[in-house]
Structures are given as structure tokens and as C-alpha cells.
Amino acid sequence: xxxxxxxxxxxxxxxxxxxxxxxxxxxxxxxxxxxxxxxxxxxxxxxxxxxxxxxxxxxxxxxxxxxxxxxxxxxxxxxxxxxxxxxxxxxxxxxxxxxxxxxxxxxxxxxxxxxxxxxxxxxxxxxxxxxxxxxxxxxxxxxxxxxxxxxxxxxxxxxxxxxxxxxxxxxxxxxxxxxxxxxxxxxxxxxxxxxxxxxxxxxxxxxxxxxxxxxxxxxxxxxxxxxxxxxxxxxxxxxxxxxxxxxxxxxxxxxxxxxxxxxxxxxxxxxxxxxxxxxxxxxxxxxxxxxxxxxxxxxxxxxxxxxxxxxxxxxxxxxxxxxxxxxxxxxxxxxxxxxxxxxxxxxxxxxxxxxxxxxxxxxxxxxxxxxxxxxxxxxxx
Amino acid sequence: xxxxxxxxxxxxxxxxxxxxxxxxxxxxxxxxxxxxxxxxxxxxxxxxxxxxxxxxxxxxxxxxxxxxxxxxxxxxxxxxxxxxxxxxxxxxxxxxxxxxxxxxxxxxxxxxxxxxxxxxxxxxxxxxxxxxxxxxxxxxxxxxxxxxxxxxxxxxxxxxxxxxxxxxxxxxxxxxxxxxxxxxxxxxxxxxxxxxxxxxxxxxxxxxxxxxxxxxxxxxxxxxxxxxxxxxxxxxxxxxxxxxxxxxxxxxxxxxxxxxxxx
Numbered sequence: 033x034x035x036x037x038x039x040x041x042x043x044x045x046x047x048x049x050x051x052x053x054x055x056x057x058x059x060x061x062x063x064x065x066x067x068x069x070x071x072x073x074x075x076x077x078x079x080x081x082x083x084x085x086x087x088x089x090x091x092x093x094x095x096x097x098x099x100x101x102x103x104x105x106x107x108x109x110x111x112x113x114x115x116x117x118x119x120x121x122x123x124x125x126x127x128x129x130x131x132x133x134x135x136x137x138x139x140x141x142x143x144x145x146x147x148x149x150x151x152x153x154x155x156x157x158x159x160x161x162x163x164x165x166x167x168x169x170x171x172x173x174x175x176x177x178x179x180x181x182x183x184x185x186x187x188x189x190x191x192x193x194x195x196x197x198x199x200x201x202x203x204x205x206x207x208x209x210x211x212x213x214x215x216x217x218x219x220x221x222x223x224x225x226x227x228x229x230x231x232x233x234x235x236x237x238x239x240x241x242x243x244x245x246x247x248x249x250x251x252x253x254x255x256x257x258x259x260x261x262x263x264x265x266x267x268x269x270x271x272x273x274x275x276x277x278x279x280x281x282x283x284x285x286x287x288x289x290x291x292x293x294x295x296x297x298x299x300x301x302x303x304x305x306x307x308x309x310x311x312x313x314x315x316x317x318x319x320x321x322x323x324x325x326x327x328x329x330x331x332x333x334x335x336x337x338x339x340x341x342x343x344x345x346x347x348x349x350x351x352x353x354x355x356x357x358x359x360x361x362x363x364x365x366x367x368x369x370x371x372x373x374x375x376x377x378x379x380x381x382x383x384x385x386x387x388x389x390x391x392x393x394x395x396x397x398x399x400x401x402x403x404x405x406x407x408x409x410x411x412x413x
Numbered sequence: 414x415x416x417x418x419x420x421x422x423x424x425x426x427x428x429x430x431x432x433x434x435x436x437x438x439x440x441x442x443x444x445x446x447x448x449x450x451x452x453x454x455x456x457x458x459x460x461x462x463x464x465x466x467x468x469x470x471x472x473x474x475x476x477x478x479x480x481x482x483x484x485x486x487x488x489x490x491x492x493x494x495x496x497x498x499x500x501x502x503x504x505x506x507x508x509x510x511x512x513x514x515x516x517x518x519x520x521x522x523x524x525x526x527x528x529x530x531x532x533x534x535x536x537x538x539x540x541x542x543x544x545x546x547x548x549x550x551x552x553x554x555x556x557x558x559x560x561x562x563x564x565x566x567x568x569x570x571x572x573x574x575x576x577x578x579x580x581x582x583x584x585x586x587x588x589x590x591x592x593x594x595x596x597x598x599x600x601x602x603x604x605x606x607x608x609x610x611x612x613x614x615x616x617x618x619x620x621x622x623x624x625x626x627x628x629x630x631x632x633x634x635x636x637x638x639x640x641x642x643x644x645x646x647x648x649x650x651x652x653x654x655x656x657x658x659x660x661x662x663x664x665x666x667x668x669x670x671x672x673x674x675x676x
Contacts, residue, residue: 189526278507282570285467285580286521287496 045069045077045104046096049084056089062096065104074107081111091119094126105129165369172369175291176299183296194297195304202263203305207312210258214313217250218242218320226328235329239336242321243344248411251314252352253400256359259306260392264367267298268388271371272381280372290372299364306360307353314352348411355403359396366392418445420578420610421466426475428461435461436472437634445577448604448611450621453631454652459614460504462631463580466612467501468492479578497525499578500571504586506563508555514541514566515551521573540569544599561592565599572603579604581613585620597623618657630656 046063063069070077084090097104109130116130183190225241271294274280283290325331367388374384421443428436435458443449453459464470466477468484477484480498482491508517518537522528528536541551544565555563564584571579584600585593597620604611604624615621621628622642629639630653638648646657 274510277510278503278505279509281464281467281469282501282503282507282509284469285496285499285501286524286570287493288520288524 045073047077047080047084052091056091057084057087058091058093059084060093060096062098064099065097065107066099066101067103069099070103070107074103078107078111081108085111085113085117088118090117091121092117093121095121095123097123097126100126100129102129105133109133168373169365169369172291172295172365172372176295176365179289179291179296183292189292191292191297194293195300198298198301199305201266202259202301203309206259206262206305206309209262210255210309210313211316213258214246214251214254214316215320217254218246218317218322219324221245221250221317222321222324223328226325230329235331236335236339238321238325238329238331239339240343242318242325243340244348244411246317246321247314247344247352248348249352249400249404251317252310252355252359253396254317255306255309255313255356256363256396257393259302259309259360260363260396261389263302264363264392265385265389267364267367268371268374268385269381271368272374272384275372275374276376276378276381278376295365295368295372298368299361302360302364303357304360306363307356310352310356314349343413345411345413351403351407351411355400358399358403362395362399363392366395419443420445420480421612422476422478423462423466424476424478426462426465426477427473428458428465428470429473434634439475439631439634439636441629441636441639443610443612445610446608447626448613448624450625450628451612451614451631452616452618452621452628452656454616454656457631458634459631460582463582463612463614467499467580497521497574498576499580500574500576501580502564502567502571502582502584504583506555506558506560506567508558508563508566508570510555513552513554514546514558517555517566518570518573521570525574536573537569540572541566543572543603544569560587561589561596564588564596568596568599568603572607575607576609578610578612581611581615583615583617584613585615585617593617593620600624 044063045065046061048060048062050058050060052058094100094108105126114133116134122130222238222242226235226238229235229238229241271280274283274294280290283293322333322336325336326333370384370388370391374380419442421441423439423441426436426439428434439462441449441462451459451462461470465472466479466484468477471485476486480495482488482495484492484495487495508514509520512520515537518540519533522533522536538548538551541548546562546565546569550558550562555566558566579600581600585596588596600611601624603609611624613620613624625642627640628642628645630637630645630648630650632650632652637650638645638653640648645653
């Protein structure tokens, strides 16, 4: 069996203090002063050095150091208070370390904390940004209008294929999710109101509540929110990635209209697809509501469908569908506006996509409220 | 003797991003049939200068005129015509990722809306052949291409409308030495065949030496030197010193007479 030899002695940083004779101290540094050797002992050695360095007349002799690296040099430099001591002996090959340190710059100090000026500047910047967004959005709307008018006079230029691809992605592929969510909301709404109606014995009014509620409000808003989350974010990301990959620049220098190629097909597609999705969501919501009503209240499907045309004037349906159209145009415009504003970096792409969803959902709800006020006399008996 | 008609005129161009000044009074004239390389360190604003020539970025002050048309304030109809007279190859190719190689090259031709389908097809295949892309790659999507191929397809798209003026942004960045040499000789050949005026932004000295008639050096917010390569090398500026007379510079400019190679 081989004898276990003692591990080779680790090279250590060494400091020795000597009296120079004239009352001042001589500090002899030797050994290895690199990152490995200092490692865990850095704090201890640093404290030791600092106490020695407190004496300005001390003479430093670094010639005994056989290995020095930047970490060791920085440790010494900090102990010396970021300057060379008056009396310093140094190997010539180590000179470079301290030469660099003497020229290293401090990182710029960052101002932090609250100040009234910063708050005012921040508010001002935010206001300017919002104004910039408003101007940009208005500009986009104007260009879309001009481009649509131009296309009406040149129908052969209408990008049918892009429009149909977008209708498929934003509309057809959203049928599943809108049906499911619509159905569940219908069930829930019916279930909750049924209990109240039973108490007052007004069972048949479930038709009015579900009919008006779903066709006029819940269907359009639900479909719009789902489309904003599904397609609005996708549109912003698609256009934003084209900025990152310089495809937008390539279009610009080729003289290809971004409005015609990117914005208009998306706006047209959502203007077409969202009303259809609203109809579909209404349908699934009512199916859910009818099923729940049948279970809870003995209002059968036939009673429900017979009463529905009387309880819900058809103007409610038109109102819901026109809301769908407006929401669709709005979502597509917001998505394209924010997509075109993405800067060529990934951070900006993420922010743009988030903002697209948040802004379009907020706008949908705001516009819905405006509709509710403006059309408060329409669609009731 | 070269034709001295000015194709691009950059006058007193000032650019700043926030507080950072990029250009402070840049003047540059590019003449017909010449190849001008814009060189400079990272962040010297050479790509920005090119984007301003293309009208993609707006300068704080000054003007850029291409074929006599102000690219920032010109009449939209004239600008639309201008855009069919130039071609641009972007650094990463900037191919439309949703379109195949064929459709990428065909797009500018189709956009004219005057060419019949079979003519477009023949022109596209010709352009692809010119840049050395085989027909079997024509139906591939840009994501399936290597970096060198993307760049060559980008060049084919830029040449689709037979432009008089070609912009190249870092034509050899990201290519291995063999491929970049390949690309440079391709551009050299096409330039002879098609009588192109070329503006190129690069920091690859081999490319500069191989292609340029004149070199414009951008440093310290100005064009510090412009002229033929030997003239520029003789200019007295620390950036030129470090760029051309460093180890890499001397290697790249092996053809330059030894008395200029200050050690």
C-alpha cells in the first residue's frame, strides 16, 4: 500500500512587519497574492493590510511576492486608499498592475431615490409618450382609411390571400375556445339567476335575462377579450419580430407599403371575423344557459326558444354584432400600432406584446361602456 | 476617367441619440460607378449613416440627396420611383420570413404589378443563378438557409429591379473566410457586369481592400478621411493609425507598398 503523502503545502500570502530602526515600520509581503491564495481569507487579510496602511510612513516591500494577480493588486490598492504609498518597493513585472489601477475609472454614480424633480420629469415624459402614442395612432388610422379608399378604386390590389389567412388564424382557429368559454359563462349565468328567479316565481324571465345579457353584452365582450388575448398579442409579436429581423426596413427600402401589406389585412380580417365570433359565442352561451335552465327551472328548450324572439328584440343582435365589428377594428389597430413601434430588441418586443393585450382589453371595455350609454334606448321593450 | 455625376450627396449631417452625438457635420458625395466603403469603429455611426441615406432614420440636421431627390423631405411619388432604383442588402439578409426564397426575390417585381407571371419567374431564376443559388433551394423558407445563402438571396432580391445603386450593410459579417471571399468576388463581378454604384458599410479590411474605389473613415463624429485606400492610409488620425497600421490591417493590406506600412 502506498504511503499517503502530505498534501503539498498551499502557497500562502505572507505579511511580516519589521522595525526599520528610525521608528517607522517596514512591511514585507511575500508568497502568493492571487485569487486562489487570497480566496476565503480576503476579508481577514484586507483588515490586516488596512491597519498597517494606517501608518503613512510605513515602507512597503513587495519584492518578496512571487505571484500577483489583479485580485491581489486590488486588495492592496484599496488598503492604500486608492493611491501608491510614498515608500514602495515593487518588482518591475508587477508595476503594470498598479499602473492600470491608477488609471481605472470609477463607475458613474447613479442617482437614486425620490426627488420632486424626477417625479415631475417622469410625469412629463409619460404625458409626452401618451401624446406621441395618440398622434401615432391617429396617423395609422388615417393611413388605413386612405389605403382602404385607394383599394376600393383598385379592387385588384386588395390582398385577399393575406386577409383570408388572417381570418382563418384569428377567427376559425378561435372557434373552440370561444365556444367553450361562452358555454360555461352561459351555464354559470343561468344557474345563478335561476335561484333568484325561483324565489320570486318569475321563472320564465330567465329568457329575458339570458337573451339580453348574452346577445347584447356578454357575447361581444367575451369574444373581443379572447380575440385580444389570442390574436392581438400575436399580431403585435409578428410585426414586432419583423422589426427585430429588419424585415420592416427591407419593406421600406423596397417601397412596399406596410399599411397595405401588414395593417390593412389584419384590420379587415378582424372586422370580418369578430362579428362572426360574436354570433358563435352568443350561440354557445345560449345553449349553455338553456341547458342549465332546463335542469334548474323546468323552463324547457321549447319554451325558451318560443319566448326568445319576444323577449329580445332583434336590434340587440345588431347592436352586439356592430360592437363586434368596432372591437375587431380596434384590437387590430392597437396591435399593429404597438407592433410597428417595437424597437429592434427583445425587451421592447415583450413590452409591446403585453401592452397590446392590456390596451386593447381596456379599450374594448371602455368602448363597450360608451355603447351602453349611447344606445341605452335601443333594444328594450 | 470616371463619370463624376453625384449619385448620393450627404450635406452637413448631424445625428444624436438623446445626449449622445453620433454625427456632427458629415459631408459625403458618392459618384456614379464607384464603390465607396464607409469604415469606422463600433458605435461610430456608420450603419446609422447608411440608414439615413436610405431614409430609414431621420437626421437631427442636414440633408441626404439620392439621385437628386431628398430622401427625408422629397415628394412621395418621386421617393417611390427612387426606391426602384436602389437595392439594399441588410446585415442578416432581412428576408421576409413568411415567404420562400423565390417569393422573396419575386416580391419587388410583383409589386410593380406590370410584369406577367412567367416573366417574373424567369427573372427570379436568373437573379438566383447570378448569385449562385441553385434552383432546388428556391422553395425553401429563409429559416432553412445558412447565413451565406441568406445573404446571397438578399443580394438577389436587392438586384431584382436592376438597380443602379447598391447598399451593402456589413456584407461579410458572420461569414467564414472562404464564404466572405466568395461573396466579395461575387459583388465585384456583378458590379462590373451591371455598372453598379456601391455604398458599403463594413469593418472588414479585406473587403475594403478588395472592392473599394474610395474609402470614407468615420471617427469622432466626422468623416476624418476620404479617398483612395493609399491616400486614406497616409492620413494622420489615431483611428486610421490603429485600424490600418495594426497587425490585422497590415495583413489585410499586403498589397500596399511597404513604405506606407509604418511599424
